[in-house]
Structures are given as C-alpha cells and as structure tokens.
Amino acid sequence: xxxxxxxxxxxxxxxxxxxxxxxxxxxxxxxxxxxxxxxxxxxxxxxxxxxxxxxxxxxxxxxxxxxxxxxxxxxxxxxxxxxxxxxxxxxxxxxxxxxxxxxxxxxxxxxxxxxxxxxxxxxxxxxxxxxxxxxxxxxxxxxxxxxxxxxxxxxxxxxxxxxxxxxxxxxxxxxxxxxxxxxxxxxxxxxxxxxxxxxxxxxxxxxxxxxxxxxxxxxxxxxxxxxxxxxxxxxxxxxxxxxxxxxxxxxxxxxxxxxxxxxxx
Numbered sequence: 001x002x003x004x005x006x007x008x009x010x011x012x013x014x015x016x017x018x019x020x021x022x023x024x025x026x027x028x029x030x031x032x033x034x035x036x037x038x039x040x041x042x043x044x045x046x047x048x049x050x051x052x053x054x055x056x057x058x059x060x061x062x063x064x065x066x067x068x069x070x071x072x073x074x075x076x077x078x079x080x081x082x083x084x085x086x087x088x089x090x091x092x093x094x095x096x097x098x099x100x101x102x103x104x105x106x107x108x109x110x111x112x113x114x115x116x117x118x119x120x121x122x123x124x125x126x127x128x129x130x131x132x133x134x135x136x137x138x139x140x141x142x143x144x145x146x147x148x149x150x151x152x153x154x155x156x157x158x159x160x161x162x163x164x165x166x167x168x169x170x171x172x173x174x175x176x177x178x179x180x181x182x183x184x185x186x187x188x189x190x191x192x193x194x195x196x197x198x199x200x201x202x203x204x205x206x207x208x209x210x211x212x213x214x215x216x217x218x219x220x221x222x223x224x225x226x227x228x229x230x231x232x233x234x235x236x237x238x239x240x241x242x243x244x245x246x247x248x249x250x251x252x253x254x255x256x257x258x259x260x261x262x263x264x265x
Contacts (some may be wrong), residue, residue: 004189012045014177022122026053029068032212037186038126038197053080059106060090062216069198084114096216122173132183144172183237183242190229202226
C-alpha cells in the first residue's frame with residue numbers, strides 16, 4: 001500500500017467508526033481544499049452516498065465564488081446541505097473589523113446554534129496537525145463540553161490507534177479524520193483522485209490563495225502555480241506558512257487557541 005492509500009485507509013476507518021458510534025453526525029464543509037478532500041473521503045467511505053448532512057457556516061463574508069461552487073457541487077453530488085448563519089449577529093452588523101468578535105459571533109456561535117438546532121452528536125472536520133500549532137494539540141476524537149468548549153489541557157490519550165469514541169451524555173465530539181495528513185499530501189491526493197477544487201487556489205495574474213475563508217480576512221500570495229503539479233512543486237520549496245495570508249491578529253497562537261477553546265473550527 002502506498003503512502004496516499006495508507007492515509008486514505010486510516011481516514012476512512014475513522015469516518016466509518018464515527019458514524020457507527022454517533023450516527024447523528026454531520027461533516028463541516030468550508031469549501032476549502034481540506035474539507036473538500038474530507039467530503040470526498042466520506043463519499044468513498046459510503047460508496048458515493050453520504051448518509052449524513054453536510055454543514056456549511058456562512059458568515060456573509062465568504063467569497064462569492066465559494067457560495068456558487070458550494071451550491072453547484074452540493075447539487076452534483078446529491079448532498080444534504082445545511083447552511084448555518086447567525087442571522088441576529090449579521091443583522092447587528094458584526095464585521096471583520098474586530099476579528100475575535102466576528103469569528104466568535106459569525107462562526108463559533110453560528111456553529112453552536114446549528115449543532116443545537118439539529119442535535120448533532122458529533123462533527124467531522126478536515127483539520128490537519130501541520131496547519132497550525134494549536135491544531136497539533138487535537139485528537140482524532142476530541143470531546144467538547146455542553147457549551148462546545150475545548151479543554152486543550154485535558155484531551156484523551158490516543159495510543160496505538162485506540163480512540164475515545166464513547167460519548168458522555170453531556171459531551172459533543174469533534175472528529176478529525178485527517179490530522180495525520182500534510183498540505184502536500186492533500187494536493188497529491190487531489191491530483192490522484194481528480195477531486196474538483198475551487199479555482200481560487202490556482203494562480204491568476206501572478207496571485208493565488210493558499211488558504212481561503214472570509215474574503216476580508218484572506219490575502220493572495222505571489223505565485224505562478226496555476227496547476228496542481230505547480231502547486232505541489234511550490235510547496236516543496238517555499239518557507240512561507242500555509243496560513244500566512246490569513247488575518248494575523250486571528251492567526252497568532254494565543255488568539256487561535258482562545259478561539260478554538262470557545263468552540264471555533
């Protein structure tokens with residue numbers, strides 16, 4: 001079994017285990033490369049038909065291309081798409097001028113409201129340990145409390161691929177089937193599987209997005225990588241961090257840890 005097949009096999013095992021244990025789950029789809037790859041893995045895990053909802057948190061500040069691409073592929077792949085929005089905060093004018101307030105209200109609170117409304121017991125997320133130092137503290141099966149807060153100092157051990165899948169009545173579980181992947185792994189798998197990816201990742205006029213989210217909080221990088229092969233080659237030589245184009249006051253280790261402890265993705 002080659003490297004990508006091993007990554008795929010482990011992720012599909014975790015996806016199926018999560019569905020077996022919790023059943024009432026959803027996958028969080030940000031439309032980015034990682035969550036789209038996770039979505040692809042879920043389709044493979046269940047032979048093309050995902051038996052649970054796909055959840056997208058819409059802040060109202062996403063790239064218009066993301067919403068168009070989301071709707072196109074939700075229809076093409078026959079997804080049970082749920083769009084979560086904190087309408088009250090949006091009407092109140094919460095904006096990225098204050099990144100902590102904005103992420104908390106439009107992402108974290110919107111996610112909590114949607115989880116509560118649909119009574120999801122667990123969420124599948126496409127995060128990787130190599131993406132951010134705080135995410136390196138995560139587990140494959142990561143418990144949250146009743147308020148969906150993450151106690152990063154008290155995570156269950158995961159030794160010899162033994163996971164804490166049993167859920168206490170007062171817990172919500174975040175499941176991370178792709179923690180062991182790297183950014184290059186993602187792109188090599190996208191190439192191998194021919195996974196459709198939103199065009200924002202490919203260079204146009206000397207710029208491309210390496211990480212995407214809300215439009216006001218993302219800046220493109222200088223790049224000529226307009227194909228997957230060129231992106232992979234670029235990643236093998238760059239010393240720039242993956243999320244360097246994201247709003248820096250939100251991406252600092254302290255700020256990200258604070259956001260994630262409150263329930264952020």
